[in-house]
Amino acid sequence: MIELVYFAWVRERIGEARESHETNAKTVRDLIEELKQKEERYAVAFSDLNTIRVAIDQDLVDMDSSIENAKEVAFFPPMTGG
Amino acid sequence: MKISVQAEPFDYGALSNAFAQGHTHVGAVVTFCGIVRDDELGGLSTMEIEHYPGMTEKAIKAHAQTAKDRFSLAEVLVIHRYGSLKPGEMIMMVATAAPHRNDAFQGAEFLMDYLKSRAPFWKKEIVNGEPRWVDAKPEDEDALSRW
Numbered sequence: 001m002i003e004l005v006y007f008a009w010v011r012e013r014i015g016e017a018r019e020s021h022e023t024n025a026k027t028v029r030d031l032i033e034e035l036k037q038k039e040e041r042y043a044v045a046f047s048d049l050n051t052i053r054v055a056i057d058q059d060l061v062d063m064d065s066s067i068e069n070a071k072e073v074a075f076f077p078p079m080t081g082g
Numbered sequence: 083m084k085i086s087v088q089a090e091p092f093d094y095g096a097l098s099n100a101f102a103q104g105h106t107h108v109g110a111v112v113t114f115c116g117i118v119r120d121d122e123l124g125g126l127s128t129m130e131i132e133h134y135p136g137m138t139e140k141a142i143k144a145h146a147q148t149a150k151d152r153f154s155l156a157e158v159l160v161i162h163r164y165g166s167l168k169p170g171e172m173i174m175m176v177a178t179a180a181p182h183r184n185d186a187f188q189g190a191e192f193l194m195d196y197l198k199s200r201a202p203f204w205k206k207e208i209v210n211g212e213p214r215w216v217d218a219k220p221e222d223e224d225a226l227s228r229w
Contacts, residue, residue, distance in 0.1 A: 005134075007132060007134055007202065007204060008132055008204035008206070008215055009215050055134070055137055055202070058134070058136055058137035058140050058141075059137075059140075060141075060200070074134060074137070074202075076134070076202065076204065077204060077215065077218070078199065078217075078218035078223075079198075079199050079200065079201060079202055079203055079204065079218065080198070080199075080203060080204055080205045080216045080217070080218050080222075081162065081174075081197045081198055081199070081200075081201040081202075081203035081205075082116055082173075082174060082194055082197045082198035082201075082203075
């Protein structure tokens with residue numbers, strides 16, 4: 001079981017900020033595919049992966065990173081701080 | 083090193099003064115503050131800033147440490163606000179102290195470039211009553227390549 005967290009418009013499109021998820025996915029990319037198959041709102045949120053950033057346990061990672069041992073996976077748009 | 087991610091306003095003058103005092107091996111202090119800007123001729127009513135509690139502090143701390151090592155900074159201060167802000171309000175500040183000014187300037191610029199696109203903050207503008215997420219600019223990403 002991993003915790004999925006969403007921010008900004010990814011959160012708005014999915015309609016929740018956080019959820020627990022049982023997965024067989026090995027990588028971030030697989031996990032996104034799995035979510036997209038699950039429900040339309042995930043397919044909408046993840047329609048363009050160029051606009052998605054990912055963090056595993058609060059460290060930025062790329063799409064092919066392993067989610068093995070991950071406790072929390074966060075999805076969000078490119079950051080706009082400063 | 084002092085990092086603060088907070089909803090409350092901060093006193094830029096007092097913090098800058100305090101930051102510049104008490105060093106004997108520091109010859110230069112650079113301070114910068116970012117302000118909510120209305121590009122919409124009065125149309126921007128609110129800027130909402132969302133962040134990722136925990137990761138935000140962790141990411142800023144890591145970049146501040148990198149800046150400190152790379153530019154031989156004696157001290158670094160980063161404050162970044164979240165929540166609902168009005169045009170003219172200060173969003174964030176960075177201060178760097180170094181023996182020489184070039185390092186203090188470069189350290190501050192390095193930190194600003196990284197805070198823009200590597201610290202988990204997202205801005206949403208309310209313009210003429212309509213909310214819209216601020217898109218990241220390609221030039222913000224390009225700015226990182228010079229470091």
